[in-house]
Amino acid sequence: MKEYKTITEISGPLVFAEVDEPVGYDEIVEIETPDGTTKRGQVLETSDGLVAIQVFEGTTGINRDASVKFIGETLQMPVTEDLLGRVLDGSGRPIDDGPDIVPEERRPIVGEAINPYSREYPEEFIQTGVSGIDGMNTLVRGQKLPIFSSSGLPHNDLALQIARQATVPEEEEGDEEGGSEFAVIFGAMGITAEEANEFMEDFERTGALERSVVFMNLADDPAVERTVTPRLALTTAEYLAFDKGYHVLVILTDMTNYCEALREIGAAREEVPGRRGYPGYMYTNLATIYERAGRIKGEEGSITQIPILTMPSNDITHPIPDLTGYITEGQIIVDPDLNSKGVEPPINVLPSLSRLMDDGIGEGLTRGDHGDVSDQLYAAYAEGEDLRDLVNIVGREALSERDNKFLDFAERFEREFVEQGFDANRDIEETLDVGWDLLSMLPKQALNRIGEEYIEEYYQEDEAEAVTADD
Amino acid sequence: MSQATESDVTEDGVIESVSGPVVKAVDLDARMNDVVYVGHEGLMGEVIEIEGNLTTIQVYEETSGVSPGEPVESTGSPLSVDLGPGMLDTIYDGVQRPLDVLEEKMGSAFLDRGVDSPGIDLERTWEFTPEVEEGDEVSRGDVVGTVPETESIDHKVMVPPDALEDDETAEVVSIESGNFTVTETVAELDNGEEVTMRQEWPVREQRPTKNKYTPRTPLVSGQRILDGLFPIAKGGTAAIPGPFGSGKTVTQQSLAKFSDADIVVYIGCGERGNEMTEVIDDFPELPDPQTGNPLMARTCLIANTSNMPVAARESCIYTGITIAEFYRDMGYDVALMADSTSRWAEAMREISSRLEEMPGEEGYPAYLAARLAQFYERAGYYENMNGTEGSITAIGAVSPPGGDFSEPVTQNTLRIVKTFWALDADLAERRHFPAINWNESYSLYRDQLDDWFVDNVADDWPELRQWAIDVLDEEDELQEIVQLVGKDALPEDQQLTLEVARYLREAYLQQNGLDEVDRYSPPEKTYRILQGIKSFNDEAFEALDAGVPVEEIQSVEAAPRLNRIGTTPDDEADEFVSDIEESLAEQLRELY
Numbered sequence A: 001m002k003e004y005k006t007i008t009e010i011s012g013p014l015v016f017a018e019v020d021e022p023v024g025y026d027e028i029v030e031i032e033t034p035d036g037t038t039k040r041g042q043v044l045e046t047s048d049g050l051v052a053i054q055v056f057e058g059t060t061g062i063n064r065d066a067s068v069k070f071i072g073e074t075l076q077m078p079v080t081e082d083l084l085g086r087v088l089d090g091s092g093r094p095i096d097d098g099p100d101i102v103p104e105e106r107r108p109i110v111g112e113a114i115n116p117y118s119r120e121y122p123e124e125f126i127q128t129g130v131s132g133i134d135g136m137n138t139l140v141r142g143q144k145l146p147i148f149s150s151s152g153l154p155h156n157d158l159a160l161q162i163a164r165q166a167t168v169p170e171e172e173e174g175d176e177e178g179g180s181e182f183a184v185i186f187g188a189m190g191i192t193a194e195e196a197n198e199f200m201e202d203f204e205r206t207g208a209l210e211r212s213v214v215f216m217n218l219a220d221d222p223a224v225e226r227t228v229t230p231r232l233a234l235t236t237a238e239y240l241a242f243d244k245g246y247h248v249l250v251i252l253t254d255m256t257n258y259c260e261a262l263r264e265i266g267a268a269r270e271e272v273p274g275r276r277g278y279p280g281y282m283y284t285n286l287a288t289i290y291e292r293a294g295r296i297k298g299e300e301g302s303i304t305q306i307p308i309l310t311m312p313s314n315d316i317t318h319p320i321p322d323l324t325g326y327i328t329e330g331q332i333i334v335d336p337d338l339n340s341k342g343v344e345p346p347i348n349v350l351p352s353l354s355r356l357m358d359d360g361i362g363e364g365l366t367r368g369d370h371g372d373v374s375d376q377l378y379a380a381y382a383e384g385e386d387l388r389d390l391v392n393i394v395g396r397e398a399l400s401e402r403d404n405k406f407l408d409f410a411e412r413f414e415r416e417f418v419e420q421g422f423d424a425n426r427d428i429e430e431t432l433d434v435g436w437d438l439l440s441m442l443p444k445q446a447l448n449r450i451g452e453e454y455i456e457e458y459y460q461e462d463e464a465e466a467v468t469a470d471d
Numbered sequence B: 001m002s003q004a005t006e007s008d009v010t011e012d013g014v015i016e017s018v019s020g021p022v023v024k025a026v027d028l029d030a031r032m033n034d035v036v037y038v039g040h041e042g043l044m045g046e047v048i049e050i051e052g053n054l055t056t057i058q059v060y061e062e063t064s065g066v067s068p069g070e071p072v073e074s075t076g077s078p079l080s081v082d083l084g085p086g087m088l089d090t091i092y093d094g095v096q097r098p099l100d101v102l103e104e105k106m107g108s109a110f111l112d113r114g115v116d117s118p119g120i121d122l123e124r125t126w127e128f129t130p131e132v133e134e135g136d137e138v139s140r141g142d143v144v145g146t147v148p149e150t151e152s153i154d155h156k157v158m159v160p161p162d163a164l165e166d167d168e169t170a171e172v173v174s175i176e177s178g179n180f181t182v183t184e185t186v187a188e189l190d191n192g193e194e195v196t197m198r199q200e201w202p203v204r205e206q207r208p209t210k211n212k213y214t215p216r217t218p219l220v221s222g223q224r225i226l227d228g229l230f231p232i233a234k235g236g237t238a239a240i241p242g243p244f245g246s247g248k249t250v251t252q253q254s255l256a257k258f259s260d261a262d263i264v265v266y267i268g269c270g271e272r273g274n275e276m277t278e279v280i281d282d283f284p285e286l287p288d289p290q291t292g293n294p295l296m297a298r299t300c301l302i303a304n305t306s307n308m309p310v311a312a313r314e315s316c317i318y319t320g321i322t323i324a325e326f327y328r329d330m331g332y333d334v335a336l337m338a339d340s341t342s343r344w345a346e347a348m349r350e351i352s353s354r355l356e357e358m359p360g361e362e363g364y365p366a367y368l369a370a371r372l373a374q375f376y377e378r379a380g381y382y383e384n385m386n387g388t389e390g391s392i393t394a395i396g397a398v399s400p401p402g403g404d405f406s407e408p409v410t411q412n413t414l415r416i417v418k419t420f421w422a423l424d425a426d427l428a429e430r431r432h433f434p435a436i437n438w439n440e441s442y443s444l445y446r447d448q449l450d451d452w453f454v455d456n457v458a459d460d461w462p463e464l465r466q467w468a469i470d471v472l473d474e475e476d477e478l479q480e481i482v483q484l485v486g487k488d489a490l491p492e493d494q495q496l497t498l499e500v501a502r503y504l505r506e507a508y509l510q511q512n513g514l515d516e517v518d519r520y521s522p523p524e525k526t527y528r529i530l531q532g533i534k535s536f537n538d539e540a541f542e543a544l545d546a547g548v549p550v551e552e553i554q555s556v557e558a559a560p561r562l563n564r565i566g567t568t569p570d571d572e573a574d575e576f577v578s579d580i581e582e583s584l585a586e587q588l589r590e591l592y
């Protein structure tokens, strides 16, 4: 292992050093500053004689006299089941005063892509107990389903609610022994200490910490470190899922901070920026995170990802949510208007989507009418939503009776279906029953998305009449 | 991909620098686009720039840990694919390595590096039946025999295009039926040429043909809005742009499943792993509506997902279209889906920026438009070298950032393709699927395909379509007024038009891609649904003229059943519509 004192340039998070022996791309570097602190970095570009290094902990304190040491390997994560219950920093070092971690194995954090041929299509319904998700945007095991939110909204409460309540109903009934165990990996990137406490307290209160591994990069921790935190988390997740058979739920928050870090590095390298200053390769880069979810043929375990991101100016076309949406299998939208109306959780189902829903629901999985009910709720809520604009202009009297019903429907949908509080845990039957309560206020003929047999079975005649009688 | 044997490997070079997928080497004796093996692990790459003694290589595999000083070997031949039986019912990565073989060789579900594999099985034998006899004269491209490749497709064994000059013929001196591997000689020509089932072809080069014709037959898609309003021709080109989650992939998959192509080449270019898995799971189970055989028997899949190396994403489009050309040469109608061409363009951009090329619009290389045009130009309805006719229909998804169609990939694509299926986030949000916006979309093939629909489906196909378009246009105008004053403020006839338009949207344009019946609508059913709605329109307006208030017309019981035709099995649909038509007439006439 050769040591150099050959730093030629320091620029933002980057250090350039001259070398006289070849250095591998992506290799780990240790830099010791004159005052004795050691910082870690990674080779971004290597050529005969010169390397560019990105320093995780920031370049403060580094000068030309600092020594540079090439470790001769790429960044590895020490993995073991003993990580469960531990709290690590954003670089994977324990910060919880626990015992030393004795790794079973060290794994490169740049995960290899899963061979698409080896994947198993995810179709196992996860009940989150949240109607806006279970009923309308069903999550399945092995899915990557991000929460798109904005600053100041209760996305953390929603993520915690999901982590707390998530179960697979069949297994719950079946023998406990047979099913795999459940683990949570929490990767924090640049969140505030206050937010971090919120998560930690909830984990401790519910006992979830024991089956969790926490990676913490806080707002005042080095930004560049954020580019490795999710990869450490996912390497651990892959080990637990595909070597140890756990069903792993990975929560990554806040992906926006991750992307900002990418942008910072790109700018320091003077790259040609892509849209709004973010690197042109951000899609590919994000994909190497989000695609590390799923199921593998013949393996017990699974990785389900719930990344959280805050949309700058609540703009869904901003590159961060946009590129994320192009990679993930849907998105759950947390909405400021619903939040100010006091709807908890404030999920706006219309722009939300779960692409893996269709194979996870229906007869034998959730309930036969699930797909139709969800389609109809969407269509009816969309219609009611449209009418809200109109009613502001022309008033309710100018609307037909049918239109008025749809307006009422939209209101009740938000108040009774979406709204449930962060502590309520509704099973799928209950969610669908609430759905039918609402649909039954509409005329039968308006339910054009629902099979006649289900209308027969679930439509409540008196409900429709009751509403008409009120008018 | 086509494999270079050890002996092909020529001069060694030395790595000078590594930056992600781009490696520069010195002292390498290689030509532009030659395949090279990089570093101790022998990672596959392609030469993309030569400047003095410095050669730039894009590497098709992850380059972590590779360092300057490691060797580079050139194979001396350009990036090529293996063509021959066994490509159907197979899934490849972007450089034609079969993914099942990789899984086996790597012994893992994760894609390791430095493992290579031929594109077609060199060991497997196929039953060859000659189509020509000894003494027959053949020219290039001619079919000398066939092998049953899958239950749906007879694979034609052809004289390679480079075996003879154009217009030159050669005599078959020996040919025999029997079981052969793809590298064994099945026919010998008097010029010494030995014909095998396997051909090699450089992916960036179009395979030769005789003529390109104006396409006049539709690629019947089984999607009502496409066949009915925006049809595509066999040999045509189409773009499906739309924001995320609007239905590009579902539309492409529906076309791959139900269109009446002989062969489907489906390229998952930089998209999700699970989407490819879904195809691998579904296609062997689903029947081809034309033959009843499993869909996989006519399908070749190419999967270079978003997390797989970016350089192989750049090449996967070429791998796909070259395979498509080979089946076209046999006289088949091939449909090629590329999901998504934007990821391909981004791969070009990424490589280009590592080369520090002068960026064009939004950082894309200046040659973006040219590359897109070259790709779509390889589609078309052709007369092949051997006199048969074959076609490639190219359908590309486009993923514009922020769903904004003004960006370079969408715009440059629209300048080339003749069919535009615009997906709309707003429709998708209200679960109107397929979320194809009928005001923005167009097909320039519409008129030239009318004859086919008139001959094969119904005489008044064009007239009925025009009626539907007019109603939808009128609805569009009326909606603007409704937004201001409410529906009830409109005159009654306009209110009724809105009602008819609603049925057009709900019963005709909407089609549930996930419903077992509705997902495929044969043209006869597509036509019949439209007829049903037209009948409602005619009866309803008569009632209105006779003084029946529009509210009463709207609440006639039989009308909402129009929405159920889609999910009614094909063989019952005609009767079901007749039944609705009768009830409608009866119930509406009762009102006056």
Ligand SMILES: Nc1ncnc2c1ncn2[C@@H]1O[C@H](COP(=O)(O)OP(=O)(O)OP(=O)(O)O)[C@@H](O)[C@H]1O
Pocket (backbone or CB within 6 Å): A325, A326, A327, A353, A354, A355, A356, B242, B243, B244, B245, B246, B247, B248, B249, B250, B251, B271, B399, B433, B434, B435, B511, B512, B513, B514
């Ligand atoms: N024809 C259809 N019928 C029913 N559902 C559909 C249809 N088209 C799209 N959908 C729904 O919309 C979802 C998203 O569609 P799809 O995956 O095709 O979007 P996309 O445009 O390819 O998005 P991306 O750019 O992110 O890949 C599907 O998972 C499905 O739920």
Ligand SMILES: [Mg+2]
Pocket (backbone or CB within 6 Å): B248, B249, B250, B271, B339
């Ligand atoms: Mg898609």
